[in-house]
Amino acid sequence: MDDIKVNQNPKLGSIDRPNSYIGRSLPRENAKKHLDGGGQFVDDLTLPRMVHVAFLRSPFAHAEIKSIDTKTAKLSDGVIDIFTAKEIDEVCKPWVGVLGHLGEMRSPEQSPLAKKIARWQGEPIAVVIANSRAQAEDALELIEVDWLEKDAQVDMETALDPNAVIIHPELGNNLFWTRTVNQGDVDKAFKEADAVVETTLDFARHTGVTLESRGIVADWNKAENKMTIYHNGQAPHMMQHIIAKHLDLNEGLVRIISRDVGGSFGIKVHVYPDEMAVTAISKKLGRPVKFIADRLESFTTDIHARCHKISGKLGVDKNGKILAMEIDDLSGIGPFSMYPRTSAIETNQVLNLSGAPYVIPNYKAVGTVVFQNKTPMCQYRAVGHPIAVAITEALIDKAAYKIGMDLDKIRKINFIPDNSYPNKSPSGVPLEDLSHQASMDKLLEIMDIEKFETKKKDDYQKGILSGYGVISMCEVTNPSPLFYGVGGAHISSQDGASIRLEGSGAIHLSSSITEQGQGTEAIMKQIAADQLGVKLESVRVTLGDTDATPYGGGTWASRGAGIGGEAVLKAARKLKDNILNIAAAIMQTDKESLDIEDNNVVRKNGGEGISLQKLAETVYYRGHEIPKGTNPELLATASFLIEGIPFVFTNSAMGCQVSIDQDTGIIKINKFWAVEDCGTQINPKLVEEQIRGGVIQGIGGALFEECVYDDQGNMQNATMADYLVPMAYEMPDIIVDHVTTNSGRSIIGAKGAGEAGTGGAPAVIMNAINNALKQVGAEVISQPITPEKVLKALGKI
Template identity: 35%
Template structure:
């Protein structure tokens, strides 16, 4: 892992020197666009079959209650109804359980339909099968469920108290997990430090809120006893593997296909009861079954994210050098520990990433995951790091304020310096070389940083409140098999297998177990294969998201596909190119090393030997006369790539805001991102990922909040209440790409799908706090909204009056 002394360009294995056109690094127009722009994409809800039945779920309207009875007789007589089913009808399907080798972890048992007890509003309790969705909903409305409320604490801190109601018998004290990290002696170091800042930070629960609600269609072939499930999922391979177990079907009789998927952001990255039921019913009823969730169902039953308290203290010396960090994290994991990630995924990453990109010798962090009667939490873009970076970067600004030190300067002093990689932080994460200081310097340079204080004072004189905030972070991406995405979880996400073949017509097909749902993998993976093989990107067909095509693979999440999928693409295509050259060398009767390829042609420079891939394919597959039997090898290669560890991506975000002193509305006036994602496959795609991530981060900071009342009822259950940013709230976003030292993987790629959401909340929180500095108000909870600002200012005025 020691990258430090090795110069650029030798880190990644460079492509062999040829005159072949380069596609990696080019703004290639997307190959998926023509269909998506013309309404000819095929999303799950667009799929239909003859005799297809439709499902409507009856969902709990209680947070935590015992089911006393379910009255279904009336519903069963409704027009079009084929079946009405409750938990007892699915007794053969085991409960969903996410196991983990992690100590101090208690898995939960989640039946596909609530059996005796409901644990969140929105949990499926019964399902109606009907000939039409409207009729299915009519009947679902006629089902009456009799509940006895059991009470529970909606607040995670209260759920930990001795007298709290237990949500699960198997989870004592509602404590699903507990984990601690320690390096050095943070307690003593803080006690002896010259300065300490502290805060209690809160991030409110979010919905990943993909534009396409979750949807599933299953088609059962009775003659072959074979099931095909089409689903809006990021993880078709994980779904296939687990469905085979839960439904007791051999893997070769169940095929899971993610067709065009309308965004995921983590929300489509877990296994859901609805997809199990759709698959099970298609087989039981021997007919196709479809379920498309509506927005209310999506907001109440798709996994949610980011719901933590962090109490943290940062100690530092007179020079602003960090000495120690201490943190208590309480994560509200919701009602169930989700499969496959477990409830540890989000809150444990808060504690493990909290030390951030800085050198802080002493660290102690403890995280507790608490179950509450709310929808289960799962992965959401950024996972853990948005909270960690928000808390830490607020503390860093508070430290700078304490010392009256410049905010960029205190970061510059504490960031891991270019000659200090690899660096192990207090939680054990190892940063390899990435542009920590370079990103900070580039972002600061892009804005009028040194002149800002003057602008701010001038604005204040004019009655305008403006602020500037910095958010610096580092993250691990493209994580290999040695570092689990979540500790001790039941699946291996750390590798990817690619298969690249040239068929009998000379066409190139590259197959992956990734599952693009907006990431542009049909284009970027094609760019890689095209450049390595010597064809054009539009000549490469990328096949993915279909378990019928691959033995194993988990999908697309965790900023993994470019690094791991791209790595597999490079290794596999290079292996195939060797075969191509061997065969062509035989055809041309030259040394294979003299054979070159490019733009779909195979040739020997300086000679008239030149054929197309179609001619090569014909010679190998169809024309029995040209090649001797021994030379007729299959034009297909398959290689696996496992990065073993991960690669470090770093970035600094700078936000400028203006707050209207009358309405307290917060407007973003400038947003700059400087990031190091290594070698870019397609700069336009990288920009798009950064923009989208930043705007989700703006939602985290200023708008989005799944608000629950004390009984666990969701109060923001529509898009009129759960506000995501529109174009009007989103600023122009400036992106600066830095390519410092390339990481040690085949392509020199770093993952960058999530970073925008990681840095933006911290930068915006710091900017808002800066704009309010003259009032002495800090920001410790996100989203910060005009009404919350009003309360903060009113409370401050009240305190002043008392003084």
């Protein structure tokens, strides 16, 4: 077995025992299936009588639909029918993307297909149902729409101006939501500060770019009144509720099956109008209906994220102690707030997370979220984190430069001390079990930060601009009911696990957590086998089927290990207890003298045991051999939810070193370091994959990714040739290390690990670039940091 990489969590039992799988970097079994091409994705599914759809989407950002003529198109080869909003609305009720717990949100009703007005380029307005997708696309060309193009409100910065285009006249203006946080007295503190620094940062819209695009097959069975949905989402039980609610079905007769999912990153946890239309079409036609978004559709209809402009101010005393921080954030979310999580959460997290690692006695934050005629914006991996971390860490670097302090030192003296938890963030959010001090110390040690100052000076002599940065951050993971449920959304914060010993001696586990490629199945297996005392290969896992798994929330907000994993642990312990009770009765001994190792019940003091297979055979086939009154249940189920706090936070520290070509503006990230404290690591290799993958996405946000729009609201780079994501050549070495502070909220002690890279990399990369540029008096403040922006900052163009 691999070396143990994590500190021992005493609640999990000795690590020097057979079947001790928690904490080991074991290869995941389901990777083989994918390498072998044996995955089952939505598009792999073909059902008898299945039809295909293609959506007619608005080519304009804002336009009135005067009329839609489908007569000629309906005659096209292979076409079964063509629906507009009128037909779809007969079976699908509209929705509103607001929640009740975060103050007033104002968003209008949204239906699967736009009725009179299209409000973003890509909004569906009609749908062709045909025998093949190609035939459906042929017919799209024959639909005649009489459009009246309207002025579009593209720019979020003018969305609240008196002469702005009002996207929803019934709301009176384009304001969706606003929130203010005010702790202490920032104005007074700024007056007392020895140094005050300010900056304004821009973050472009980008999107998730999942390898597998969104897809759904809806199959309405009239005879059984049953709706079966094959869907590549993240939250099957949430979708079950929503589809039942809006199509007026019996929720118990809606089944959601999510088999393999090719990446999600939060993109696939929302309710999309085209997917709802597909369920409505199946209900109307009584046939299975398939929709797979193509890449153009993905770019213009998958949710976008970020799109923020944030200004910030930080006051410190002459010793570098932070006295006050103030931020003002503006975000544009497209024409609708997404359902059911709303499009307010990114801004909410910016307000909650800014300054979170530090003691900041006076803190003020204002967030404003506005409508605009662009693709809807919503929660994507590391929701709000990149903005919160970037503004905080940019201000801290600026303060350090201003008072002449080292970049690591100013952070160290301001951290919320590791021994002071439970504590609160500057915004008032409860924090516990964090380790900013230990993580930064570890980061500085593995980076060997001292050498970079020397290197920077040497490079400068050679005409190279190089620089480095370090940051610290908090990650929101493992949300409690206080995240969505309290606001009225039917999104479970509890997850369940069910585990059984079968007649063959095999273990079957099912969980409400889902797998989207990150290795959820592997860690569930490791936890179950570890806690039960069986070989890893004897555990089989079922995920992603509302008919076959316990009820629960699914996988998002880094909740799989901490919440779903704890449920598996509890269920495994219960089953073990049942097994040992039965074994004790059969073996006529005390339960306490028995244990399970390598699929056998063993006597702790030696002597003959009994294999789980034999025990199961006895219970299932020769039950008369068990003493009367023995509980014969070889099945156990458990659930878990986080109570008492809104989230279990994780923390991390990151560093990077960059160099800049002054002639071309090209930035090279030479090396990247990340120290993560996610508590117990169930599989360190998978944790490190999460960190590295996240860092790559963060590099995307910092340097490459942007949904480029023109003044009329046309997206201009909706192809993989033009929307730039980092590729192998753009990936630096990423050194990952760990500090382990277990969460006190669970036995397993795991916190989430999925958000750090994406949330922190944009900040540390920007800080390192500005550290380099500072040598020539330049600065960049807008992401992605393109070569052209660098050359402009350098005054070269």
